[in-house]
Amino acid sequence: MLVLIGVLLVVLGFALRLNPLVVVTVAGIVTGFLGHLSVTAILNAFGNGFASSRSVTLFVLVLPVIGLIERFGLQEQGRRLIARLDGLTTGRLLVIYQFIRQVSSALGLASINGPAALVRPLIYPMAEGAAERRFGRALPEPMREKVKAFSASADTVGQFFGEDIFVAIGSILLITGFVDTTYHLKLDALDVALWAIPTAICAYVIHGTRLYLLDRRLGRMAEAAGLSGRTDRAEAREAGR
């Protein structure tokens, strides 16, 4: 039972909002000692863990080009583009993006790094641009944060509940690999993948609805922040359509 102290440390550390990197490092060292690993074994585990997981950090390669085009007005252009697409609100844009992300993940394209390659340069500026068109350019910080959070969530939910429909994805291969060797079953990967479809539909309906309702939520936030004049006009215009 003592080894579970490592888990407890992580939970406590996150709850107390200590720096996650430090919390995780300390928890790893403590767990190693409680599991009777030697100092060399623990250092080896840190080294091997780092070396074998470098793929998650490879998104850094796209930062120079994204930084460069941002300097030359990428986000501004995103705003201008969205300004021309009149009916596209923040919520509706994200509902469409989640659909694209989910379907493309189901077709095997889940591992395109969404947050770095798509959300930061393209989706977020457009989502924010749509909000600025409705509420004015001086968006209060909490509204910007809300748009950012939901832009990231549309990407993550779309990826998670799309990728499992694709047969050659890690989680499907883990399921068939694990149960076939452990329990001598012969599971068909395609069969497992097809059973992911009902949950995928539920995920799209649930999160899609919340993304759709984001427009109302932003409207309420704007009202509370005293930006209500523009909201009423924008909403009246929408209602009249």
Added chain:
Amino acid sequence: MIKVEWFYWLCGAIFLAVAVLTLADRTNAKRYGSAAFWGLLGAAFVYSTFAVHKTAPAWVLGLAVIAMALLVATGRLGRGTTPGPTRAEQEAGADRFGNRLFVPALTIPVVVIIFAVGLAKIHTGAEPLLEKSSETLIGLGVAAIVAVLIGFVMLRPKSPLAPLNEGRRLLEAIGWAAVLPQMLATLGQLFVAAGVGTQVGRITENVLPGNSLIGGVIVYCVGMALFTIVMGNAFAAFPIMTAAIGYPVLVQHFHGDAAAVFAIGMLAGFCGTLCTPMAANFNIVPAALLEMKDKYGPIKAQIPTAIPLLACNIILMYALAF
């Protein structure tokens, strides 16, 4: 054969270049500690190649990783005051280049798809053109190079170092979160090595409701989600929860359809992934990339989706698998 290790070296080179630029950045009050952090990270990326091939001891890398955590813990990682693009700069750029600004950004997914779908099947002689099972990562690396070349030719920035300086601006905003996903992968391995999984499995066996089908389904699904929240990864939870409940209770005893039980069980785990800071690459890194004040913002946006979705998974498994 094009190897993924080349791109890890490129990534390492970017970190090392950032370290040099940081060292020269007098606007950063913590430039020495920050340069040491990025320098160690770059060196670790290169050294990892030898650790993976077992031609160099991994404990050296372990020391470097812990040193990086120490730099963060003692508050030595800071950032310069390099300003982001101003409103005027952005408007001038958008006036001048218009929708052409999207070209480099859209190049990235297009090139990745070409590599992952098309070039992945090409062979040169007996061996594949791209290293097996790393096709998308190689695609991402090539995409980044192609996009930066297109951007450079199109925009003609004044300094040849502009892409690196802009990359550094974004990387400094991400800060320590850049290493967190890798550190968590390590923690997961340490948990397994120390026997955390088996312990949690033993605890779940004790809360198993006797002879109730719906009880078994709930414990399996909720257990997958909770275990995933703790470990940050549904893959770590799956073998343990399946050995404890999924197979013996739901498949053997209640004769559930194995494919449906395991597929939906895994997705119940994914509901946990939506809620946990332990899944840093999905939940913390995006917040850092978008320069959010609240690093838990995406998780807060996802929890109200995860809870009803977990309930859906329980109902779907109960209705479809038995």
